[in-house]
Amino acid sequence: MKIIDKLVGNYDGQSVIEYTLSNDSGMTVSCLNYGCVITKIIVPDRQGNFENVVLGFEEFEDYLDLSPYFGCVVGRVAGRIKGARFELDGKEYLLADNEHPNHLHGGKKGFNSVIWKAEKIEEDEEVGLKFYYYSPNGEEGYPGNLNIFVTYLLNNKNELVITYEGKTDQKTLVNLTNHSYFNLSGNLKRDCTEHILQLESDRFLELGKDLIPTGKMIAAKNTPFDFQHGRRILSGVNSVHPQNVLAGNGYDHPLIFTGNGENTIVLSDEESGRTLMVTTDQPCVVVYTSNQLEGPFSISGVRARNYLGVCLETQGLPDAIHQPEFPSVILNPEDVYYSTTKYRFFANTLGD
Known part of the structure; x- marks a missing residue:
């Protein structure tokens, strides 16, 4: 188990460091102190070939100009807030309308685009980083001074465990997630x-034309949104279901877990044999199949195109502040925001 670090750039007068965590099996996770961005996750396929299974850039500067939230922590609130405003205890708060007229992923300068303090964690069976960011009262329009810790831990079970912890001195909103785009083919060989x-x-959750939940929960059975027995992403891409079409021919939807407590997501690629198992204590996962990724830029040498990655954004329900029946994302001063999501990678052999 080890951690190495290197200087990869400069942002806002501060050094940008890329840290690479390695376990005894050869799995590595690389991440930046900028936005807690996960730049690479290297894991083996069924033949033992180690390749990258997340979307990211080779040069730090590309994250500033081109990144659609690759690998970062988003907050204070993940997803969209309708009208870029909300009310708490009778007072209205106006947020940055960075997806006019709505607020997206924490605003123009959300947690994804700031430098975090980083402290190394080095143990016999795990290595990692504890990131810290202080978000002052009024940042992007949110109330309260908020202290946020995000911990990345890699162990010898090929698990990456992400823990989020937050404390505020004033009632505010907090709903964090990691925005990695996964592609288990390895090195973007296929979509x-x-x-x-x-x-x-x-x-x-049903989405409106602005991709914000309407408040209506739709039964998944007999629709392309029923993943209980496994479903290919292609089924949503080719679907004529109005919600798939609305999202740009694919998925950009919050799927609500049936159980409370620990919930499991499994993403697999038959050709490479790679499987990702995600367990989380969050009530939903926003599945985004990069329906809008196409653009005039490259990702590690591969031209950007739609369906090149799958985001599994474990989080509270989007725009919950405007939907009283959704679980609350309000954080009170006497409480601590705490959440954990674990990503375990393994490869199946032929015949499994």
Whole structure:
């Protein structure tokens, strides 16, 4: 187990460091102190070939100009907030409308685009980083001075465990997630349309034209949103279901877990044999199949195109502040925000 670090750039007068965590099996996770961005996750396929399974850039500067939230921590609130405003205890707060007229992923300068303090963690069976960021009262329009810790831990079970912890001195909103785009083919050899996704969810949130939940929960059974027995991403891409079409021919939807406590998501690629198992204590996962990724830029030498990655954004329900029946994302001064999501990688041999 080891950690190495290197200087990769400069941002806002501060050094940008890339840290690479390695376990005894050869798995590595690389990340930046800028936005807690995960730049690479290197894991083996069924033949023992070690390749990168997340989307990211080779040069730090590309994250400033081109990144659609690759690998970062987003907050204070993941997803969209309708009208870029909300009310707490009778007072209205106006947020940055960075996706006019709405607020997206924490605003113009969300947690994804700031430098975090980083402290190394080096143990016999795990290595990692504890990131810290202080978000002052009024940043991007949010109330309260907020202290946030995000911990990345890699162990010898080929697990990456992400823990989020937050404390505020004033009532505010907090709903964090990691925005990694996964592609289990390895080094972007193929898109993700043949990936199979499975999770225990019997409802999903209906989206309006602005991709914000309407408040209506739709039964997933007999729709392309039923993943309980496994479903290829392609089924949503080719679907004529109005919600798939609305999202740009694919998925950009919150899927609500059927159970409380620990919930499991499984993403697999038959050709490489790689499987990603995600366990989380969050009530939903936003599945985004990069329907809008196409653009005039390259990702590690591969031209950007739609369906090149799958985001599994474990989080509270989006725009919950405007939907009283959704679980609350309000954080009170007497409480601590705490959440954990674990990513375990393994490879199946032929015949498994």
